[in-house]
Amino acid sequence: LAVMTYLDSGLQQGFPTRSCEHCDCEDNQTANFRSMFRPRGALARALYNKQLMDCQLEQMDHTKWYHIDGSQVPPEMRRTFLSLTLDDETRQFLDNCNDKSDALLTQIWHSIVKSLLRWFLTQTDINGLLGRGSMFVFSKPHIRQLLGRSLAEEGELLDLGAGDGLITQNLANFFTKVYVTEVSRPMRWALKKRGFQVLEVDGWSDRKYDVVSCLNLLDRCDRPYHILNRVRQALKPNGKAIFALVLPFQPYVENSGKGNQPMEVLPIQGLTLEQQAASVVSNILEPAGFTVVRWSKLPYLCEGDLHQAYYWLDDVVFVT
Template identity: 50%
Template sequence: MRKSGKIYFSLYQWLFLHMWYYVDTAKLPEDVCEKFLQFDQDEETEHFLQNCYDKADWFFTQIGHSLAKSVLSWFMTKTSVNGLLQRGSMFVFSDTQLKQLLNIEDNWRGENLLDLGAGDGMVTQFMAKYFDRVYTTEVSSTMQWRLKEKGYSILNIDEWDNGSLQYDLIGCLNLLDRCDQPMKILNSIHKSLTPGIGKAIIAVVLPFNPYVEQDSEDHLPTQKLSVNGKTFEEQATSFIKDVLEPTGFTVEHFTRLPYLCEGDLHKSFYVLHDVVFVIKPKENG
């Protein structure tokens, strides 16, 4: 009886985790479906989750972090608090998944990488290993401190698109639904990519629900993206047809991945659902 119960639990757990990556391709238009890449949980993702479980067992550390957050949150944003405490690190894609998305090999090298809204740089490092120079932007001063610790150059959020630099890859991961002017960022990405070879990797949480953390009384963006539909498939398609293509981009690949975050006293980890696009400017765009 115990043995069958264990098998049942393992099957239930597999099905639950499989849903993090599931897309009903029958509900996608044919031209969208052919760009979809199917992923599943891999070893690097499992390692991140195991690390989350391990940290969740550090009871007194979790108590300390909880007390510190309750005090610091009075005068710091949640992002800055996490940066100071070195907690809440994110995981979007593994190295294997990134290579498939970008269609590159282990020995591939690019010149300039820019990661917009890079946070503590934990996701940046997956991309950084393939580039000679790594640039980042980040509004949180404590997160900037963490980025400098990792040796990444920090650009002013008003200067990265001034034409002085062009980038072979621009990362824009879970930023478009957290910024005030997402269309301005997309247009700046378009003009800042290295002609002929530049790509961007965009991650957005679905269902799409914009929230501006700083400098906004109602936390709503002044520029709204036209993302329509209710299901993951409908919103992913709308993001391609109504946002990316009208901005002058073509989508090379896209996928669904869990957007994982280290947990706290209440949960070992938190998960949201990302659509991840690899895009490049249209040849006539």
């Protein structure tokens, strides 16, 4: 009842149509309507601001998600860089984000539950319980170009820190056997529902794999060097590893005893994404025994909420 009263108080203030005063997506009639009905309720203001933000997301130049300044990386990295683009599968994920974000009652429910559970659970666990916050890194066409594999090609994949399995699902199309690991119990439940074989966090290196994917994990784990060593040991001869890192580098470890900072610090240097990407190769991957054969820049996308349709960070993917 309190929620419906809150919602009703916002609706009585009058909402603008889906428009944005910072772009050319409204006509004069819409502008006049917007000036007459200014949102005053808390929910009305939130939806009004969301409409402005979503309009800006629609108008933004998405090519910047995939572009780098090649002059800031060594010649060898310029040669191995794979330039990708926004494709149909990525657009479909963004469309799904818009639909979910516009589901008003669901988003209000999620906000209420999050505010209650955040005292007891991590954000990852909450997302797993609510089935929200799914991530997207690359589409199947992107994976084909990065890995050079065919659909359903014979081979075994291990995806470390697989989350809810949405990203793993795209990778799984290129393998006959797929194994996953995940610390969060609700996320492990989600992975099992998708049909993946979930391995214990400390038990995955007992066997060998054709490909091990370690996507956006090195900046979220306590001991990244330990992970790197185990990945190398778990690869079959001629096996490949995929690493993804959000750059600029900002490590954050849930439930860490050091103020969310890792025990092992990765020496990533540089001010720009390109400089840090070069540092990852020379200071981390190569000393750990990995040779980068292909790399690319992509958006690390996440489903949105009442504030905007989706969120993103700059992700750099290395294939070794």
